[in-house]
Amino acid sequence: MNFLAVSLSSGLAVLIGILTTAYSRRMLGPAVIGQVNWNAAVLAYVGLIANPGLQIVGQRDIAADHGRTATLASLILSLQTVLAVVAYGVVALIAAINPRGAQVSLLLLLQGITLLASAGSVAWVLQAHERMVAPSIASLVINLLQIPVLIAIIHGPEDVFAFVLYTVPFVVALTVYNFWYMDRHGVLRLGALRWRLAGARRLMAEAWPLALSQGAVLLIYNCGAIILGFTHDDAEVGLYTTAYKLMMVSTVISGAMLTAYFPVLSRARNGPPGEAARVAHEFLTLLAWMGLPVAALGWACGRHVNDLMFGSDFIRGGPYFEWLCLNIGLVFVNIGIGTPLLAWGYQKLHFKITAIAGIANLALNLILIPSHGGWGAIAATLAAELMALVMILVMRQRLDIGRHPIVWVVAPPLLCSAAVALAIVMLPPALDRYWWAELALGTVVLGGCVLIFERRIVTAALSLLKRAA
Numbered sequence: 001m002n003f004l005a006v007s008l009s010s011g012l013a014v015l016i017g018i019l020t021t022a023y024s025r026r027m028l029g030p031a032v033i034g035q036v037n038w039n040a041a042v043l044a045y046v047g048l049i050a051n052p053g054l055q056i057v058g059q060r061d062i063a064a065d066h067g068r069t070a071t072l073a074s075l076i077l078s079l080q081t082v083l084a085v086v087a088y089g090v091v092a093l094i095a096a097i098n099p100r101g102a103q104v105s106l107l108l109l110l111q112g113i114t115l116l117a118s119a120g121s122v123a124w125v126l127q128a129h130e131r132m133v134a135p136s137i138a139s140l141v142i143n144l145l146q147i148p149v150l151i152a153i154i155h156g157p158e159d160v161f162a163f164v165l166y167t168v169p170f171v172v173a174l175t176v177y178n179f180w181y182m183d184r185h186g187v188l189r190l191g192a193l194r195w196r197l198a199g200a201r202r203l204m205a206e207a208w209p210l211a212l213s214q215g216a217v218l219l220i221y222n223c224g225a226i227i228l229g230f231t232h233d234d235a236e237v238g239l240y241t242t243a244y245k246l247m248m249v250s251t252v253i254s255g256a257m258l259t260a261y262f263p264v265l266s267r268a269r270n271g272p273p274g275e276a277a278r279v280a281h282e283f284l285t286l287l288a289w290m291g292l293p294v295a296a297l298g299w300a301c302g303r304h305v306n307d308l309m310f311g312s313d314f315i316r317g318g319p320y321f322e323w324l325c326l327n328i329g330l331v332f333v334n335i336g337i338g339t340p341l342l343a344w345g346y347q348k349l350h351f352k353i354t355a356i357a358g359i360a361n362l363a364l365n366l367i368l369i370p371s372h373g374g375w376g377a378i379a380a381t382l383a384a385e386l387m388a389l390v391m392i393l394v395m396r397q398r399l400d401i402g403r404h405p406i407v408w409v410v411a412p413p414l415l416c417s418a419a420v421a422l423a424i425v426m427l428p429p430a431l432d433r434y435w436w437a438e439l440a441l442g443t444v445v446l447g448g449c450v451l452i453f454e455r456r457i458v459t460a461a462l463s464l465l466k467r468a469a
Helices: 002-050 054-064 066-097 102-111 113-117 123-128 133-153 157-165 168-184 200-231 234-249 251-268 275-310 312-324 326-343 347-372 374-398 406-425 429-453 455-468
Strands: none
Touching: 002 066, 002 102, 002 113, 002 133, 002 157, 002 200, 002 234, 002 251, 002 275, 002 312, 054 066, 054 123, 054 200, 054 251, 054 326, 066 102, 066 113, 066 123, 066 200, 102 113, 102 157, 113 168, 123 168, 123 251, 133 157, 133 168, 200 234, 200 347, 200 374, 234 251, 234 275, 234 312, 234 374, 251 275, 251 326, 275 312, 275 326, 275 406, 275 429, 312 326, 312 374, 326 347, 326 374, 326 406, 347 374, 374 406, 406 429, 429 455
């Protein structure tokens, strides 16, 4: 039920995200979106100060021992509060330096408020207890409520300041609900929370490899946008980051899978013989069959989706989106292979892999972006993600725990997806007007491939739906 609730709410969150993204781009235009997204890329790095992997460590430890919930929640919430204030101080310092103009700096200060608003997040506690059904529904309702607010207050580029602030009250509202839910259902009594910093050094020592790993991942994901902001205009940043954000919408699905499976993977390490391998195999199989078909269909038909959603101002971003869709497959498979390393305590190994890929991505971006713009950033992203995949694959095969035949899990969805995508691309250009039919037919064919190769996935999904009903 926990997995089904998270998956369904995440799927609906994808649809809501698509609607809000499309509306905001049409109202604000590429240049303003470029300013907002450049700041978002900067804040992603500063956010590592506010949350340097503490929640992942806390979720892992609470999932293993629920009796530590109050102690760990008190410690992590106290640390998050202190670190969020420090992080916002860094934001203020960057804004004072004024690297890209007065409006961008003011927007950065306003967007940075989300760091403070997120300091009280306790969703990770609920995930550790696998109590995500009601919180997932609450999150969905709050996301839905954002749509009419967005439409009511955003009508043009002059509304950009309202645009970067309108989500803050909803973030606070969801946090308040989660605290209420934990208290009411006995997950964590509010009276048990204390201001606590004892043990912070040990916790930070466990978390820093995760923070560094996240920083390396951000080098792969965000450094292209930041460099692009210094070498090209706001419109180019807006086109590239819009295509990138549309690509990343699909990873909400992988996030739901990670949320549902991380506690199970953590417990499997100390479970019966073969349990870790079974859970890891199931996790990778689901992610491969979800991510690779989406990547293939996006590569084949992505520009039409981009044009439909964002209008004529963003047409040049269509090809960007198509090639970025290939990254969806790489990301899903990387998560499927790499997440067990985090769940089983191999944070430092995971960091080394992502750090090497991140540094390579930074170097490629510095070389390619000045002369090739957005295309250079796309090439660097794909190369770095592929490098990380190869390294994670080699390391997983060398570990004794959770070993299973990875290549043979990924091969069927990869070959099926590639065949369908190439068939669509090879159709006559005159049929492009029927791209929606090509997309639907490709989806049906790939669904049939799932039935042929992994019928148990469909059976398990139907079983979950019947139990939920």
